[in-house]
Amino acid sequence: MTAREALLFGGRLLGGGRGREVALILAGACAWPVERLFLEPSRPLEPVAWERYRDNLKKRFAGVPLQYLLGEAGFWSLSLRVDPRVLVPRPETETLVETVLELADGLERPRIADVGTGSGCIGLALAVELPHARIHATDVSADALAVARENAAACGATNVFFHRGDLLAALPDEIKLNFLVSNPPYVATGDLPGLPPEVRAEPRLALDGGGDGLYFYRRLLADGVDRVRPGGLAVLELGFGQGPAVRELARGTPWRPLPFRDDLAGIERVAVFRREP
Ligand SMILES: C[S@@+](CC[C@H](N)C(=O)[O-])C[C@H]1O[C@@H](n2cnc3c(N)ncnc32)[C@H](O)[C@@H]1O
Structure with missing residues (x-):
């Protein structure tokens, strides 16, 4: 089986328009740079790579996220290790990062x-982006923290x-x-069974x-009131359409809403509150 034949096989299995995914899965299975598939289309696959490739194509067909199969996901300027222990980082979460960076501008530490x-x-x-900041990252999942720690080591982040x-x-x-920053779980329990298989794999x-x-x-x-200094901020990612309800949660509390932010698709995505004294 050559690289070209394997690409055609994958394209037929996954269906049209997914050539890039097929190439990434094949390159990952062979541990080759993806360009090699196109520069050396007649190169034969090792039997073990062919087996891994077929296995990953089947998993992809069944809805396993591409990033789990490749073992990595791009986020911001970083390439992060991901696997089924963690959520695949989403592009819209970069809006949350941008918001914090803008609001933290000028703060020393x-x-x-x-x-x-x-x-x-x-x-x-x-x-x-903020080498002088001290970032405290938490999770209830020991599995997720193990992945996050590995990613921190790979990025050389010491803060x-x-x-x-x-x-x-x-x-x-x-x-x-x-700053209290979070992209919390935000799918209503009753909506979980209706999610696409890719998301249910997370x-x-x-x-x-x-x-x-x-x-x-x-x-x-509620808990953030005692944790965030007066004048400090809560910056929280929102699910689709959750902005008004989250604004309402802050009514009558020390949290004063600031303008919420939209993501690149124009969806209200980031809630921002200031902790009043
Ligand atoms: C929507 S994911 C966000 C992951 C990551 N921050 C991102 O944006 O891709 C929510 C995270 O919250 C964690 N989590 C769920 N319940 C928690 C709790 N009670 N305390 C702390 N973390 C929790 C989950 O393990 C998961 O890693």
């Missing part, structure tokens, strides 16, 4: 919590500190924050936002 860090994508992007535990309770009491713990999808916003805003 901001203390930032990335609650529910998963792969570490948010905390690590902030750590790379990220990992804590395992339930939301902000994971942090030592003395840590007071300038950890349920990373998706399930309780009966109305707002469980984690309620808790983060």
Whole structure:
């Protein structure tokens, strides 16, 4: 079986328009740079690479995310290791990172919590951009933290500190924050079975936002009052259409809404609140 034949085989199996995915899966299975498939189309595959390739094509066909099969995902300027222990970082989450960077501009040594860090994508992007910040990344999942720690080592980030535990309770009491940042699980429990297979392949713990999808916003805003310094900010990623409900959660609390941000698709994506004194 040559590289060209294998590409044709994969294209037939996955269907039209997915040539790039097929090439990435094949290159990954062969441990070749993807260009080699096109520069040396007659090159034969090792039997073990062919087997790995067929296996990964079947998994992809069944809905396993491409990034899990490749073992990596691009986020911000980083290439991160990902596997089924963590959510695949989404491009819209970069809007959250951009928002924090804009709001942190001029602060000398901001203390930032990335609650529910998963792969570490948010905390690590902030750590790379804000080398003088101290980033505290938390997750309740020991599996996710193992992946995040590996990613931190690969990025050479030395200003990220990992804590395992339930939301902000994971942090030592003395840590007071300038920024509470989170992309929490926000899918309503009843909507989980209707998600596409690719999303259902991700950890349920990373998706399930309780009966109305707002469980984690309620808790983060309530617990954050004592954790975030007066004048500090909460910057939270939103699911589709959740902005008004999350704004409402802050009514009558010390959290004053600032303008929420849209992602590149024009969807309201990032909630921003200032902690009033
Ligand atoms: C939507 S994922 C976000 C992952 C990553 N920050 C990102 O943006 O791709 C939510 C994360 O919150 C974590 N999580 C769920 N419940 C938690 C809790 N009670 N305390 C801390 N982390 C929690 C999950 O393990 C998961 O890693």
